Amino acid sequence: MRERDSRHAAECLAIATRESERSGKALSPQARWLSLLTQADLMRLQAHLAEASALIAGLAPEAAPSPVLAADLHGVRAAIATGAGNFAERDECLRQAAQCAALAAEPARETFYRAVLARLQVLRGQAPEDDVGGEGPEGAHWPLYVQSALQQLRATRAFRQGDYAQAIEAYVRCHQLALASGQLHLAIIAAGNIGNAFTSLNDHDAALEWVQRALDLALPTGWPSAVGSCQSQVGEALRHLGRLDLAQQRLEEAEQTLRPLQASRYYAIALRYRAELAVDQQQYAEALERLDALQARAEAAQARDLAMDLRRSRALALMRLDRLDEAQQVAQSCLDDACQQQVGDQQVLAHLLLARIARKRHRQQPGEEHLALAARHLERALSAASAIQHYAPPIELLQLQARTNADLGRFELAYQAAVEASTLRQRMHGQDVTGRMLAMQLRHMTESERAESAHHRALAGAEARRAELAQQTSSTLARLGAIGQEITTKLDAPSVFAVLERHVHALLDARSFAVYLIDADGLTMSSVFDVEHGEHLPPHRIRLDAEESNAARALRERRELLVSLAPDGSDPSQVPGTMRTLSALFAPLTVGERVLGVMTIQSPQQNAYGEMERLVFRTLSAYTAIALDNARAYSDLGDAQKQLAAQEKLAALGALVAGVAHELNTPIGNSLLMAGTLLNKTDEIESSMAANALRRSSLVRYLDEARQAAQLIHRGLQTAAGLVASFKQVAVDRTSEQRRVFDLAQTVTDIVATMMGVVRKAGHRVEIDIPSGLEIDGYPGPLGQVLSNFINNALLHAFEGSSREGLMTVRARATDPGWLELEFADDGAGIPPELLHRVFEPFFTTKLGRGGTGLGLSISYNIVEQLFGGRLRVHSSPGRGTCFTLDLPRRAPQREQEGEAPLHRAAEGPATGQ
Template structure:
């Protein structure tokens, strides 16, 4: 493999990188020269560098160790005892991060503590063993290892290491509700004087202590500082965990949008590493944030992924927290028996006191839902006592809320005003505890409970205030209409751009295919090339493109080594996304675009093909020891139109391996590969855009539904209020007349008549409002949950139409329903309601435009043979022109662009009917004769398929390794160019 070796590589002698985690500034000489990827062949330098890269870039660290071993074997010089120990510690820590704990333990077993070449290495040996014990759940051994590590560091005179290990131990003691060692506070005061990795550990301790006393504002501030310091000192694992804990703090403050943002940031950092503890922890935290936002299906997917990822760490705290989140999700999904089973499994393993207190609250809630009220009362009270003793404010809030719910449940089963008073007392105490937590927003559920309880006690003013406060919080959480509209516009632009770009790609692919077809007359090789081009350009994901390339390229060219590099997001480097040598896949690496001696970078900068021939005796300094000796190499930029995506290279150990014909074949393969990779990226981006837009359309439809129902409720409720006020005035007049002994029989008769009429009007208005609310509740629940159930088609359609009648009547039209009762269907009522709503809105916007007459929309259904039914929606409007009829279901097609039409409603309806219901949607229309949409639906919808994995993105972020994350040092150049 060809590589550039610079004579100005700075030598890293033993002792220069002796810190536990060094800063970016200490590594800056390597970054500044842009040659860190070259990996010095001096073994001690490689090993010390591997130690510093073990979390910054695990793959590069592994490469360093491999090169050190190979260089030692080549030179015949054995590693020194210090080099041997540091190499083993680095390898063990890499295995720990990969959750290969038995291998890591076996490796450390070969390093007796008493034989350590230095006290510092003895301390770090204990530190790595503590990390392994954390993953295996051996917490006593973990604490003992940390104590020994701190003691060895103290004896070595390494105050930074000693403080670091003591801070880690103190944080674990705080989690268990214990007081850390007395001198830790003094060390906290000196945090600004220590190295960055020590400051990060101390900030994590400070944040944990603040979190334990419910001071979430200070916890967030300390965790953010910890996150930044960890990134700057190469502690990527700590940075990921800190990001997740920031999300947890925002969750405790009931700021779930901010929580989701931070845990997603942590997941973005964790995914490229592949570390189970980091990835699984972030996946579970994303699931918990989604649960709080009400996205229960998505939350379950993330938590299932987390449980699978954390399976090698089942004894760890990470796995315990993931199981706890699953128990909370089971409670939200009303699966109380499952929740209790998960809580039982967790009870015996709740190593930290904070988990134990949380489990009591959840257990009490599950017991209450199962009507085991005495047990629930006992568990909830025990949790409240513990939360008070530990002074954990938010757990006190939740415990009081559970006790209030238990009291309300007792009142529901056996009415007792005393239970309501007790519930109100607990809710008042919960709000008092909440007010003592800085920046804490009380849960909406707590305010709703307070409003209901006060209303049941006749405290209507207090109930009203609590309801208003809950509404304000709910509006703040869900008021995203403007953002949704902006996202819809952006996604529409992206979709149209990708569609045009895809057409351009197809034209380019067609042109290349024609070129290959012309060459076919003179070469059978080029005939095969054309077939490869046709196959490769039909692939819409990167792995398939590379599989085709690897399968065919060896039959056309001598390509013992083949690699593809793509430009990174920063525009300064490119990363290998496909690199094979002698059939073995090599780890990913990076090259700076400004590397002057790199032929790959040169081919990209100059946007031209390069043919490189090297010295036959192997004396060229570009040869990497231990890799294939390269004598011939071809480099070509991957371009699509004016854009350059990266570089492709093939290399051979033969002299003059590439003549004119081989260069033509390689040039054509490079063009096909560029087109295929760009198509894959465009296809993936388009899919993502359509998913996001569909989700926004659902939210917008639900918002319109709510607005329509609110408008419809105004009239009956307003009339009822007016009549209630009139009745109050009449009552006051009668009372005054009676007090003055001036009451006449005729006045009393007239008053009774008026009162009777007012009561009838009030009763009729409230009955109308109650019916609308009942219909809306059913439709809204169905729309947001997409739950499958057996439902009566006539009742569901009536409910949907009732919620739309305010808009329909305002426009001067009407809806008629002709569906026989008892026509049942096993499907998804929510999406069906969305389809009908889209049809009604479409008719109001298009069918009755500029119409002064009353329009009629008719919904009819009938059962057909073989378990199907036909549902029709017809209007008597102006109809659709024949030239437009075949386009009505196309996304973004509308004749009202800029005047209220988005072109999405009928497209989404088509997808729901065809994909979700397994049915067919047709349209019939003639100008002036109205329009009829016909839905052929199976009486039993097919089972929804399991969603597969998202397609692999091709581009700047798809293949970015761990060091591409925000806040890490500049990227490390690659071992091969």
């Protein structure tokens, strides 16, 4: 099926692969090889040569499940090499394919590959390596695909020998056999070659008919090699008919089509035809430029036959430019190559060209030596022609010989040449008649086949249309399902509208497309998305009680409206300055009993929306209503989450203040006690001094106690001052979220210090293991909030109900360049495995109503991931504690500044027809 119907073949492969994956059973080796070879050949037909080659690059012939598959692997590689211009590799692959087929005892396959190789060698003017045989009726026992290859070989031989009538007969048979066996590419090539044969018979009308037939076969396939080759042949036929402008158009199309196959013979032939057209258009400089570029490619590809044709065309262009020395040099090289390769017809054409150059020299500088040289070349050309079986020399050759002998005074020889030319003309006329008879016969056969299958096609047509409608409906429903799944996963209105805009135009004529939502006042609705011809329109508002508005009417009546508007724009609902609308659909956006707004699509075409379009629009409206309702609910949830987050921050700040107050109470209380004691002692000393009863021992004891009291007061006030400084820094960071470079060890110490009152009161302790000098350019306040959340979480969950002293550890170390790892661990109860993956979810807590909000770890996760651009991980197991690991960049990413414009939604505006 890969050539009969490439799309169906690809679908079959996809089904086989899908069913294999679904069943869990791998394809058998043979099925896998068949699949890969078929896929590669499909890619090759579409000119995806690199992909095709890569797909089967891993297949080794010696590892093939059977010699037959090894033969076909070589065959596919040969076809790929043909498109890539690797002719030596192509020939070797065909030899290997024939050998593998012989090993498999598959004589049909072996004969097929040998026939293909022999035909390519004949085309290059070489003797075939193998005498394939079986090209006539005796080959009828072979399968059709083998018979078609043998007929192609027979046709190529006849063409090279100048027996164009036999070539046409063989190509016609090849064309029929190729169509019957599903070898569409070969059928196209054969039809094109029939046209080439008619060109050689100077029947250019028949030639154009056949190459056009080949093009009609090729166009539906989309294969660049087939389409481009036929386009170039049509152009060449038009050139011979003198339609140079049309020829140029077709040849330019061929050049563009064959661009993916620039190394192929197809592309080279198209460029050659283009150069010969330039000669006919007397654009000799352009012709030479094209021929020179193409000559280098042909020689690099070792396409000797094409290289000789190109050099001969180049010599002709040079001769027309009167650059006779260069023309003679190029023509002589053509002759030398033709003699070396023993290609008789090329020798004839080269001698003829040299004779023409010699005669032109004679016209410029009359001299018998030029005429004598021309006569010698003409005699050698006739001698070479006589050595070719069934070959008829060009009539121009005999005519030129007659004129040359007459100019030399050899009138008897001139008369003989003229008689031979006349006889040959009559014989060629007979060949023309034969060729036309063959063409008429094939036309009759073709018309008979068409008449025979017309009835079947008519019957199949109705069934195909029904199947197409069913397929279209199924495809539309599948697409609607995919759209619905995509649109209902979006949780913001702009994303919903983006999905709609991306898909709606493929399903409906929606050159104007708008969505209206009811405003908060309940009296109006505003367009939140409005696009006309791809342009976003400005916002537009409609009163719900507006009588002239179809959108308002659809909302009030809560039903779908199909409106046909006035063609002259006189309809009152037509908004001035917008697209003139002839068809419009309106549908309310409803969820249950609630109405959210209206959606409308509009078209400048009459009767644009049938029953199918209304069903599609109705479905899209339902999906849109659900998605917009979800988006609104998600937005409300986000607002609630922000409020709870703010409350969480305030609660954390309250806990922070309480902890600091508790910590300050001890040092300040001790200082007050020592200050009061010192004051009493001072009063006693003062009284003793006033009564002259002060003793030295009392003074010494007072001084010692005063020093101890002062030291205790100083220590207590230092502790209080440190706590106040830490609290001040943490509080400022938390309220401002200012960015600064900070030392991680110092910041963590300050944060933990503010929490130590709560920690000690609960009977636990915190250890810090962070090297000094580990700096971060970031946000110390939010980092403090993360650590506070970890500590509070440990106090609330990890050590609940435990009488032992719990330990919390904060460690940090530098990791990759520009990164560090901060770890908070406790030795508490741990987290059950079934809850571990949910700890960062918003509002998830096991202490709801008992001090837990479910936001602490969620906020921490957002701070680490979004604000710091880091990663937060958790590891835990019951009874073995919990560890939170923060991977933080040493430099946090830049944030949007406060007050920066938010992301804009799609532009909003009025819809045509309201």
